[in-house]
Amino acid sequence: MTTVMTDCYLSHNLGDDLFLTTLISRYPHVQFMVSADRSYVFLRGMFPNVNLLIQPNHCSNLISKSFWYFIKKYRHNKATRLSDVLVTIGGSLYWEQSGNKSVKARIDEARRLHGDRRKAREAKHHIVIGANFGPWHSDNFLNYYRDYFAYNCDDVCFRDRYSANLFSDVPTVHMAPDVLFGVQLPQVPKCHKAFFSVIDPHHPKYCMSSTQADAYDWMMVALMQRYAARGYELVLCSFCQAEGDERTMERLSNIMHEQGISVRLLRYRNDIREVLEELTSSEVVVGSRFHATILGLSAGAAVLPVMYSAKTAHVLEDIGFDMGHTIDLKTDGWKDKPAEMLPEAICFDVTAQQAGAAGQFAALDHLVRGR
Template sequence: MIKVFVSGYWKSNLGDDLFLKILCEKYPNVKFYVFLDRKNSRQFQRVANLTIIYNNLLFRLINKLLRKIGLLQVQDVLAPMLTDCFLEIGGSIFMQDDNWEYRLKQRAYARERYSQYFIIGSNFGPFYSQDYIEKYGDLFNKLNGISFRDSYSYNLFKVKNITRASDVIFGLRTNSYQFEYKKKQAVISVIDTSKKKTDTGSNFQDSYERKIIDIVDELTYKGYKVILMSFCDFEGDTTVVNRIYYHLNNNENVEIFEYIDDIDTAIRIISESEKVIASRFHAAVLGLMLGCQVLPIAYSGKMKNLIDDIYKEKKWMSIEEFINNGNLNDSNFVHLMRDEIEFIVSDSENQFMFFDNFIRSRNK
């Protein structure tokens, strides 16, 4: 059996958890390994072809010390002993932050230790230096396959073994979810803008939450049931939805859904809803692929690039635009027809093009 170590953002974030779910379901005859905290593992404990290496207290203490002195993490050294294939799957895994050189060091080491190294589902940035992009260009030239999810990221690099395809989650199996008949229901996914690198560089959180409250009041006045949805407690979503709920003028027809580990219920709620007001990138993706009317609120370039790859005209709002002009006018919502969805779903299969070729070569 082919064995693959998978690196990603495993913090019980609905979008990233879906990446791992889709990967394991797509390749049932591949043995995958992940390294994550036990508290973030419940949704994966029954996946037959996934082995979880738990980040226990000892590992955490050792890794904290190793990072402090600039050395590699325990999993960086141990994982290549299990397999010769390394796969990174995730969205915003190439943001330039204060630790970017350390992360590049980890990736360069992985390139040396594994015979195969693939990147699936990512966008590149935000970044602020030419040195950053040049060093990653050098690394990418040595990889076996890179699949970006937007044209902007793809066009940054002139390297071999690179492609662009629609987001991995467009490839989710959705046959068991509602598509045609929607409830008079709206899902609102939220973010904590103070924890995000917004394109404006400003913190609009108070104004943003007040605007969400106004939108909820308008929706309930029009007879909608509203679901305030937290995609990731670790990133502050749950705190935000609770704060909004507390300040509502009328919460009689409003509920909170906090994603922890119940992937199916989260998707089902979105699939049954007529409208999705999406601050979360993957709330927009799920809403579009499940036939909902979606209002995309872009806190960074990745949402803009997603929508711009689908539509020729601007079909998203920045955080600031949403605060100042956001409303429930039909013109602010986007909706895909079934044939458009089928085209994007088919395109998303190309995210796995290079990895598919590797699997086929090993199975000969």
């Protein structure tokens, strides 16, 4: 049996969890090694072909943290050496912090870059699936990963042309539509319902000022008022508790409650199917989360992408989506606009992307079949 060591981001984020479960379910006769804490034990019940390398959830002091860091690194390296292939799967895996970096930021970045190369060197084969590149701000960063992809990876499949074109001189680099375009969605009837995926604009990863964060909240309120006035049931969904989605959900829910508008709350807590059923049965999806947009398009909903990062724009431009029906949080054009001035959600055919998403797995398919 082929053994795969997985390298992925696990923090109970719906999109990243779906990356992993899509990978595992595609290869039922492959043994997957997954390094995670005990909160991911539920994977054992879902997949008999998963071997969890359990890490501690919390470490109380510096000595304990250091001890478990080296234990985790040792176990990961050993599992990688024993596996037939290392699969790195995820979205925004290769990014560089902007501006003047603090000493800590420089150390963290150096550790991350060194860690990527170390893991790849331990592997017999190394395949990267589903990623995008950036944001990046220096030629040193770009050139580091040009060498990395050329000499430490058997295959790198990006999800957007922008990323792939940055490394057009590297033969192992190519692109295919996002992995989650290929997810098998539940067969459920559509309801007169609007599904809102939120982010926490106060979270450091979004680099938004308090004024911008407040403006985001009120824009989402305006959109919910729009669809409530049209008779839609409203569902607010958190994709990632750890990144603060639920705080935003509670804030917006309280505002709507004060206005006498009913909103149903949905918290992702490892039940992937629950969220997919709610999203797939919705006629409208307002997607602040990248994968809310991808899944909404796949479900045939009218989608309004709310973009916090260029990665969403790159993918939507690749497929020919009308960018006039998006909201770019990195610009000022959306701020303080009444609902009637904000873009409308639209439907867009992604049949080609749904078929093409299998291309993300082409290299791994070939390797598994050849064993």
